Each structure stands twice: as C-alpha cells, then as structure tokens.
Amino acid sequence: MKTITKTEKETIDFGKKLAKTLKGGDVLLFYGELGAGKTAMTKGIAEGLGIKNKITSPTFALMNVYKNTSIQMVSRERKKNPPKTNSPLTKIKKFVHIDTYRLKDEGELIEIGVEDYLGAPDTVCVVEWPEKLSELLKNKKIKKIKIEHQDNGRVIIV
Numbered sequence: 294m295k296t297i298t299k300t301e302k303e304t305i306d307f308g309k310k311l312a313k314t315l316k317g318g319d320v321l322l323f324y325g326e327l328g329a330g331k332t333a334m335t336k337g338i339a340e341g342l343g344i345k346n347k348i349t350s351p352t353f354a355l356m357n358v359y360k361n362t363s364i365q366m367v368s369r370e371r372k373k374n375p376p377k378t379n380s381p382l383t384k385i386k387k388f389v390h391i392d393t394y395r396l397k398d399e400g401e402l403i404e405i406g407v408e409d410y411l412g413a414p415d416t417v418c419v420v421e422w423p424e425k426l427s428e429l430l431k432n433k434k435i436k437k438i439k440i441e442h443q444d445n446g447r448v449i450i451v
C-alpha cells in the first residue's frame with residue numbers, strides 16, 4: 294500500500310494511525326535515505342502508542358527505551374471502560390527506538406541489551422537503518438516500511 298504525505302505532520306499522523314494496528318512483539322523496519330522521515334514517523338508511532346516523552350533520535354545512543362505511561366490511565370478507568378482484550382494499550386508497555394546509522398555491527402547492540410526488547414511480547418521496536426541487522430531479526434514479527442522522497446513530499450510504502 295502506498296501513501297503520499299506532503300508535510301512532516303502528515304507523516305507523523307500516518308505513524309499514529311499505524312500504531313493502532315500494532316501488537317506487542319512487532320519489530321518495524323524503517324528503510325529510507327537521510328532525511329526521508331523515518332524519525333518523523335517514529336514520533337507518530339510513539340504518540341499513537343501513548344508514549345508521552347519527546348522522541349529524539351538515538352543516533353549516538355543507538356537505542357532509546359520508553360515506557361508506556363498511559364497504561365496507568367487505562368487501568369484507572371478500567372471499571373467504567375474495560376479495555377478490549379486485544380487493545381494494543383493493554384499489551385504494549387514499552388516502545389524502543391533503534392537507529393543503527395553509527396553502528397559497527399550487531400554485537401554493539403547486543404552489548405547494550407537489545408535482545409531484552411526485540412520481539413518481547415510487551416514491546417514494540419522501531420529500527421532506522423535496519424540494513425545492518427540480520428541475526429537479531431531472525432524469527433521476529435517484522436513489518437517493513439519504506440519512505441522515499443517524491444517531489445516535495447514523501448511516499449510511504451507498507
């Protein structure tokens with residue numbers, strides 16, 4: 294499926310909608326050149342999952358881990374408004390943003406504990422520049438998304 298976005302906000306909104314279709318354990322791979330909008334889309338995913346923190350690119354940190362604080366709000370409202378069993382908010386407790394741009398090899402990510410998160414049933418991961426990963430992605434629930442420049446906007450291919 295192809296979607297065209299004309300502005301950064303439209304890309305963020307696309308990410309927000311996409312977030313609603315995700316399940317714990319999903320690993321999203323964002324392909325696209327420098328400045329394509331991978332981080333913009335990541336911001337939308339995080340917002341859609343209920344992450345309140347500001348998302349900044351982990352280009353040097355390699356990996357940022359966010360906890361889903363809206364889980365508490367859901368449970369406070371639980372009596373009045375019980376969450377659907379399949380509601381992503383009941384299952385997704387962590388959101389992990391990985392950027393391999395400055396990565397030497399997969400070993401560097403393993404050293405900082407990436408395996409605790411990749412594919413974990415309560416966690417959604419986004420990977421920018423996933424071309425550098427192979428072993429780590431084996432047997433994971435992968436969703437590939439490509440973002441390309443087109444005129445003044447972007448084409449998102451899911």
Ligand SMILES: Nc1ncnc2c1ncn2[C@@H]1O[C@H](COP(=O)(O)OP(=O)(O)OP(=O)(O)O)[C@@H](O)[C@H]1O
Nearest residue numbers: 298299300301304327328329330331332333446447
């Ligand atoms: N339709 C659009 N969608 C997303 N970003 C857009 C769009 N149009 C213009 N932009 C601009 O493109 C840039 C996208 O930056 P972003 O950091 O998201 O890219 P990236 O793919 O993560 O790059 P990098 O590989 O450097 O991490 C922003 O400056 C944003 O304002």
Ligand SMILES: [Mg+2]
Nearest residue numbers: 331332350421
């Ligand atoms: Mg980026």
